[in-house]
Amino acid sequence: MAENPYSSSVAIFDDERVLKEDWQPDRLPEREAEIEDIRAALAPVTRGVNAHNLFVFGKTGQGKSVAIHHELNLLQEWAEEENHDLSVISISAQNQTTSYQLAGHLIKTIRGDKTKPSGIDQQSVFDMLYNELRDLEDTIIIVIDEIDTIGTSDDILYELPRARKNGNLREDQWISVIGISNDLKFIENLNPKVKSSLYDEEVEFTPYDANQLTTILERRADKAFLPGVLEDDVLPLCAAFAAQDEGSARQAIRILYKAGDLALREDAETVTEEHVRDARNILERKRVEESMRSLTTQDQVSFLAVVALEARNETPARTSEVYEQYKNIAAKIDTDILAERRIRDHLKELALQSFLESETKTGGIRGGDYHTFWVKVDLNDTIEILGEDTRIEDVVTDIKNTAQKSNTL
DNA sequence: TCTCCACAGGAAATTGGGGGTT
DNA sequence: AACCCCCAATTTCCTGTGGAGA
Numbered sequence: 001m002a003e004n005p006y007s008s009s010v011a012i013f014d015d016e017r018v019l020k021e022d023w024q025p026d027r028l029p030e031r032e033a034e035i036e037d038i039r040a041a042l043a044p045v046t047r048g049v050n051a052h053n054l055f056v057f058g059k060t061g062q063g064k065s066v067a068i069h070h071e072l073n074l075l076q077e078w079a080e081e082e083n084h085d086l087s088v089i090s091i092s093a094q095n096q097t098t099s100y101q102l103a104g105h106l107i108k109t110i111r112g113d114k115t116k117p118s119g120i121d122q123q124s125v126f127d128m129l130y131n132e133l134r135d136l137e138d139t140i141i142i143v144i145d146e147i148d149t150i151g152t153s154d155d156i157l158y159e160l161p162r163a164r165k166n167g168n169l170r171e172d173q174w175i176s177v178i179g180i181s182n183d184l185k186f187i188e189n190l191n192p193k194v195k196s197s198l199y200d201e202e203v204e205f206t207p208y209d210a211n212q213l214t215t216i217l218e219r220r221a222d223k224a225f226l227p228g229v230l231e232d233d234v235l236p237l238c239a240a241f242a243a244q245d246e247g248s249a250r251q252a253i254r255i256l257y258k259a260g261d262l263a264l265r266e267d268a269e270t271v272t273e274e275h276v277r278d279a280r281n282i283l284e285r286k287r288v289e290e291s292m293r294s295l296t297t298q299d300q301v302s303f304l305a306v307v308a309l310e311a312r313n314e315t316p317a318r319t320s321e322v323y324e325q326y327k328n329i330a331a332k333i334d335t336d337i338l339a340e341r342r343i344r345d346h347l348k349e350l351a352l353q354s355f356l357e358s359e360t361k362t363g364g365i366r367g368g369d370y371h372t373f374w375v376k377v378d379l380n381d382t383i384e385i386l387g388e389d390t391r392i393e394d395v396v397t398d399i400k401n402t403a404q405k406s407n408t409l
Numbered sequence: 410t411c412t413c414c415a416c417a418g419g420a421a422a423t424t425g426g427g428g429g430t431t
Numbered sequence: 432a433a434c435c436c437c438c439a440a441t442t443t444c445c446t447g448t449g450g451a452g453a
Contacts, residue, residue: 097439100436100437117429118429119427119430120430120435120436121435122436122437298440318416319416320415320416336441338441338442341418341441341442342440344417344418345418362448362449362450363450366449366451367414367448367449367451368415368416368417368448368450369417369418369447370416
């Protein structure tokens, strides 16, 4: 009888769930100081007034959201026991790029509607929001995750904390706003009016170092893996990779999970350092692939212009050269040809996303500053990935042929 | 030294599309 | 059908920089 393909001869995982993205740890020993600060900001609620407005910032995977939601859960438990009227509205500003949309999203969340209001002017949307808020409990806490996506359209951040003062709430209502941001610069660039209105307290989550990441991983690994399947260096290596990058616990856990997965696939008895290295490479490649695929057409064409130059060994290339190349490619695939000013921005954006590398040089042939660009990702991979897009397929094939001739692959 | 060029990037205006109402 | 609001992408216009050449 043939062996059932689903029966595995080895076992690696004990409880795989704790490695999933949505698994929430119930304690964060590495963040005790920050949690203390959050508690101090929320504590006024228990004294019958509004919580301090709070700004929490730090890069992704630092436990910001987990810490906030953990504390809010405790606060809600307290409110239930004490019969305190408390409404916590928690939303993510992801995809809400303006105050208008964010207000709409809040209304939608409070009402439980499927659609956001639109087609009316901003003040009317705010008024609509106040109407909804007046129907909530006495103490309102609004949590806005990824608040930085609203950029400079920050009217709502000025409005909300003052809603009570401006008579937009019931007299017995108190409101406070907790903003969570991944972008450290967001706060610096905040309009001073907003800052004074919103900004009572701030808590910064600095990136975990490798040691902290290791202890975080140890707690997860204890539950996730069977005893003895992890070789000694595995956890520190996952931690080191993540620490090198952004210090993100999420990333460290992803690598660990993938490493376990790889070990399982090849029927290995243990997870080795090699598995971790492979896991990291696979994840990194996947990340690049995904963002490359999601580039807009104009970004792709701008990128391809540099790729084409690279294939001919003509990089680093300065902006004007890239732009000439861009015009050719755009004409070939029959897309709009944008102004050079715009392409400069696209190139800058691509450099920011690490597809390109750029250098600013001073004192060119005519003086002043100028930039040079070259491709930072693997040329073969790039050609393979972008070649899947039928719109630009032909151009990519051309580039590939050129590259083979010039031996740049 | 002075003027000019080629480029970077800020600011404001324009465009066009998505979502609505009347 | 005509019109309103919002907004991202883009264009247009402009200022600043600093070596080259007069």
